[in-house]
Amino acid sequence: MSNKQFDVVVIGGGPGGYVAAIRAAQLGFNTACIDEWKNEKGGPAPGGTCTNVGCIPSKALLQSSEHYEHAREHFAEHGISTGEVKMDVAKMLGRKDQVVKQNNDGILYLFKKNKVSFFHGRGSFVAASDGGYELKAGDESITAKHVIVATGSNARQLPGAPFDEEQILSNDGALRIPTVPKKLGVIGSGVIGLELGSVWRRLGSEVVVLEAMPSFLPTVDEAVAKEAAKLFKKQGLTIELGVKISEVKKDKKGVSVSYTDAKGAEQKLEVDRLIVSIGRTANTIGLNPEAVGLALDERGAIVVDHDCKTNLPNVWAVGDVVRGPMLAHKAEEEGVAVAERIAGQHGHVDFDIIPSVIYTHPEIAQVGKTEQQLKADGRAYKSGQFPFLANGRARALGDTSGFVKFLADATTDEILGVHIIGPFASELISEAVVAMAFKASAEDIARICHAHPSLSESTKEAALAVDKRTLNF
Ligand code: FAD
Ligand code: NAI
DSSP states (O other): EEEEEEEEEEOOOOOHHHHHHHHHHHHHHOOEEOOBBOOSSSSSSOOOOHHHHSSHHHHHHHHHHHHHHHHHHHHGGGTTTSSSOOOOOHHHHHHHHHHHHHHHHHHHHHHTTOEEEESSSSSEEEEETTTTEEEEEETEEEEEEEEEEEEOOOOBBBBBOOSSSSSOHHHHHHHHSSOOOOEEEEEEESSHHHHHHHHHHTOOOOOEEEEEEEEEEEESOHHHHHHHHHHHHTOEEEOOSSEEEEEEEEEESSSHHHHHHTSSOOOEEEEEOOOOOOOOOOOTTTTTTGGGGGOOOTEEEEEEEETTTTTSTTTTEEEEGGOOOOOHHHHHHHHHHHHHHTSSSOOOOOGGOOOOOOOOSEEEEEOOOOHHHHHHTOOEEEEEEEEEEGGGGHHTTTOOEEEEEEEETTTTOEEEEEEEEEEHHHHHHHHHHHHHHTTTTTTHHSSOOOOOOOTTTHHHHHHHTTTTTTSSO
């Protein structure tokens, strides 16, 4: 048993935690990170939900399934004939696992490079001690002057339908289905439902999504949500809104979901497997917050202020375990800001300009306010929209669905929101985030030279559209 002393100990090695640990070490603190995630051999697999069962594996499968669909349906347009296109699901999943492993290894390398001590095991509070905290790190006892909790989140279960990861799947099981299900049910048409529903639809499943809300993607700009609904329907994704799930039953044949539809009629959906993606809940399992009196809210999230300070001195919390959007880049920004605050610097996160992306095809990306939010706020605004159909690069790519939409203040022209549905929206949105961080106006973007031919010319054109002077539409 050791009793190592650290300036900063981070509990959780996901994007919030591992980045916080690296930044703290860069700032000269003697830093440790504790993470309990195990790979299939029982070894360490830092990177959290994001790396192991979230952002990274989902994007690997989205890429593979997109290649497959492309080869089957679009190569011929380019004059490429391939013969029958076949798919090897085991190989696809194996490639995804390799991508995950590269990221796990990358984080372990970064810990070494930055001299962060890594403990593989569970981290928990033992007691407050003079000028710090006693902690357990796996089997070891350690002390910390500052603790950053970054213990992430878990998938929410549907009452009466616990995850077995064989038939009733969380994101974890949904990323390793061994054969393409003939019929796949998805509960929840949020980000996971749409991304993972798209993966398995592209690979050949008939996918039916059941959503409780009466409107589709209510947090996305209405024009974008409408376009997305139209495109997903065309792709063959069935999305039923306004449903109320009453019962989920499983047997050897599959899973049956009983529900009331939007018109009040009783319905039953029979599927081979069911993904339940109805949101996530903050995770403090095993952290032992009671030992030190760390305050949680009624949903189990750690209570923090704007600066990620908890109710305890020198205990901070970041990422999915606290309020705010459950996004990897939000967790990372908070982690960096906290490390800088511990160092007496002015770490800063601008919660108004955190971008969000749904990696469907086409991708959906947004930053700032939606049109419906501006209306609700009573803010006077102008809007401009430009379709990818009128963009040369999009035509060359053969990827012309969607548009870029700008919302700007009616008087000052300051950009208030940018909404993109279309090719590489995830990359295009960064220009809007930078512009908004510098309080740019739509005219600022309209006056900047954008490379030709590029998708980003649509961003410039949408900014021009705010002043009703597009050049190519
Ligand atoms: P986590 O990543 O959950 O990490 C927490 C870590 O702490 C885990 O490794 C856990 O094992 C460890 N831990 C917990 N308790 C303890 C303990 N007591 N002791 C030791 N270790 C502990 N976000 C995006 O921005 N972009 C995306 O494309 C995206 N795709 C996603 C796809 C899916 C399928 C899912 C499920 C999520 C996705 N997310 C995405 C969300 C993203 O994964 C999370 O927002 C992000 O991982 C949160 O980071 P975190 O560091 O707060 O927590
Ligand atoms: P979500 O919050 O995005 O969507 C959940 C959906 O389920 C909502 O539309 C909700 O109305 C619906 N729902 C809730 N209860 C229901 C019920 N009983 N019956 C039917 N529908 C119900 O949550 P999701 O998709 O589980 O993802 C969790 C989090 O992971 C997201 O909040 C997101 O932050 C993160 N994530 C981010 C991604 C990205 O950035 N690209 C990708 C995947 C996940």
